[in-house]
Amino acid sequence: MEDEVVLLDFWPSSFAMRVKIALGEKGIKYKCKQEDLFNKSPLLLEMNPIHKKIPVLIHNGKPISESLIILQYIDQVWNHKSPLLPSDPYQRSQALFWADYIDKKIYGIGRRVWMGKEDQEEAKEELMQCLKTLERELGDKLYFGGQNIGVVDVALVPFTTWFYSYETCGNFSIEAGCPKLVAWAKRCKENYRSVSEALPHPLQIYEYVMELKKRLGLV
Amino acid sequence: MAESNVKVLGTWASPFVMRVKIALHLKSVLYEDVEEDLLAPKSELLLKSNPVYKKIPVFFHAHSPICESLIILQYIDEVWTTSASSILPSDPYERSQSRFWAAYVDDKFFPALRRLLIGATEEDKKAALAEVVEGTVVLEGAFGELSKGKAFFGGDNIGFVDIALGSLLGWIEVIGKQCETKLVSEAKTPRLVQWADCFSAHEAVKDVLPDVDKLADFGLKLRAKILKGLAPTN
Numbered sequence: 001m002e003d004e005v006v007l008l009d010f011w012p013s014s015f016a017m018r019v020k021i022a023l024g025e026k027g028i029k030y031k032c033k034q035e036d037l038f039n040k041s042p043l044l045l046e047m048n049p050i051h052k053k054i055p056v057l058i059h060n061g062k063p064i065s066e067s068l069i070i071l072q073y074i075d076q077v078w079n080h081k082s083p084l085l086p087s088d089p090y091q092r093s094q095a096l097f098w099a100d101y102i103d104k105k106i107y108g109i110g111r112r113v114w115m116g117k118e119d120q121e122e123a124k125e126e127l128m129q130c131l132k133t134l135e136r137e138l139g140d141k142l143y144f145g146g147q148n149i150g151v152v153d154v155a156l157v158p159f160t161t162w163f164y165s166y167e168t169c170g171n172f173s174i175e176a177g178c179p180k181l182v183a184w185a186k187r188c189k190e191n192y193r194s195v196s197e198a199l200p201h202p203l204q205i206y207e208y209v210m211e212l213k214k215r216l217g218l219v
Numbered sequence: 220m221a222e223s224n225v226k227v228l229g230t231w232a233s234p235f236v237m238r239v240k241i242a243l244h245l246k247s248v249l250y251e252d253v254e255e256d257l258l259a260p261k262s263e264l265l266l267k268s269n270p271v272y273k274k275i276p277v278f279f280h281a282h283s284p285i286c287e288s289l290i291i292l293q294y295i296d297e298v299w300t301t302s303a304s305s306i307l308p309s310d311p312y313e314r315s316q317s318r319f320w321a322a323y324v325d326d327k328f329f330p331a332l333r334r335l336l337i338g339a340t341e342e343d344k345k346a347a348l349a350e351v352v353e354g355t356v357v358l359e360g361a362f363g364e365l366s367k368g369k370a371f372f373g374g375d376n377i378g379f380v381d382i383a384l385g386s387l388l389g390w391i392e393v394i395g396k397q398c399e400t401k402l403v404s405e406a407k408t409p410r411l412v413q414w415a416d417c418f419s420a421h422e423a424v425k426d427v428l429p430d431v432d433k434l435a436d437f438g439l440k441l442r443a444k445i446l447k448g449l450a451p452t453n
Contacts, residue, residue: 050323
């Protein structure tokens with residue numbers, strides 16, 4: 001029996017990119033359905049009635065929402081290759097801690113940076129602090145997952161396509177403050193096809209951000 | 220089963236700490252209880268063991284600290300597997316649903332509850348109350364789906380979602396009394412009302428339930444501290 005895997009996607013979404021990377025790493029064939037977040041499809045509303053958000057993974061008709069929950073599901077079901085989580089419970093707890101930290105911080109703070117309102121300076125400082133914290137956690141490792149990418153790498157790397165937008169809207173350099181993190185992002189894209197294929201070009205994200213800002217009356 | 224290296228840094232009033240203790244009770248794991256005073260400056264131990272958030276609970280196993288209550292619960296479930304009670308289901312899909320609803324409690328329900336507790340104006344409180352009540356109705360629906368006719372979200376035994384939501388029952392009662400309304404009502408959420416009774420009476424839970432009057436008193440002090448802009452955010 002063939003597995004039916006569908007991803008409800010929105011191409012600029014860092015959360016959806018995480019799922020694409022994971023599916024790519026595991027070699028899973030899936031159908032990608034683009035959603036218009038200003039005009040959500042009946043399928044999305046049916047599959048995620050509580051939050052009405054993407055990404056949603058639909059596996060043989062059953063929906064799973066929330067990207068980190070989806071990653072853990074994918075890792076458990078398709079456990080034949082490319083483990084995303086360590087097998088040791090303590091290492092696992094640390095990986096989940098950092099993935100959760102990225103969830104709590106990066107999207108919200110990044111948004112305040114590109115929106116460019118009165119709190120932008122504060123948001124820039126907070127963003128740099130978070131990225132520096134993550135850079136310290138990376139340390140001298142090749143990847144957060146060690147020798148190979150793991151859940152923390154997958155959780156964070158999509159946001160790096162947004163760095164150009166944060167930097168341009170905020171007029172600052174992330175590489176200047178976090179050179180090791182930027183190098184790590186390059187390494188992920190160069191060595192992992194699942195990453196380079198899932199991440200749109202930073203300029204495409206920037207174009208999207210500018211369109212969104214116009215729509216929100218911010219430019 | 221006695222474990223010499225198991226410690227919980229927390230406070231009697233915190234629902235997040237309560238979650239960890241319930242999980243340890245379920246697994247029959249003995250632990251050292253270290254009390255952190257939420258109304259006082261943060262202790263050295265807390266600042267050292269949770270430098271990122273500086274919040275309780277912090278769980279120590281063989282001196283290694285683990286933070287964030289739901290992550291701690293998963294750790295406990297993975298390490299102590301000899302007990303009959305599994306906190307998360309083994310089926311991947313059911314596991315994902317348990318995680319989803321626990322995340323809902325933490326990301327949607329709890330923040331609304333907190334806003335209701337610390338609401339500075341009548342308007343704030345009214346808006347928060349509506350959100351909380353809506354949340355209980357959503358959770359009533361989730362209970363129907365997950366319990367499959369049994370007593371708990373976890374089925375026959377208490378599980379991840381039971382612990383995540385059940386740990387809030389003390390505060391739900393206190394905040395409800397403050398608003399002069401039953402937040403988990405017979406009218407809107409009859410199954411949750413029944414579940415709350417079963418949960419509170421459970422062996423692993425009843426000894427860590429906070430005294431409601433003591434909690435109400437603490438709630439007033441905490442609210443005052445938060446409104447002064449000095450407080451911790453859990």
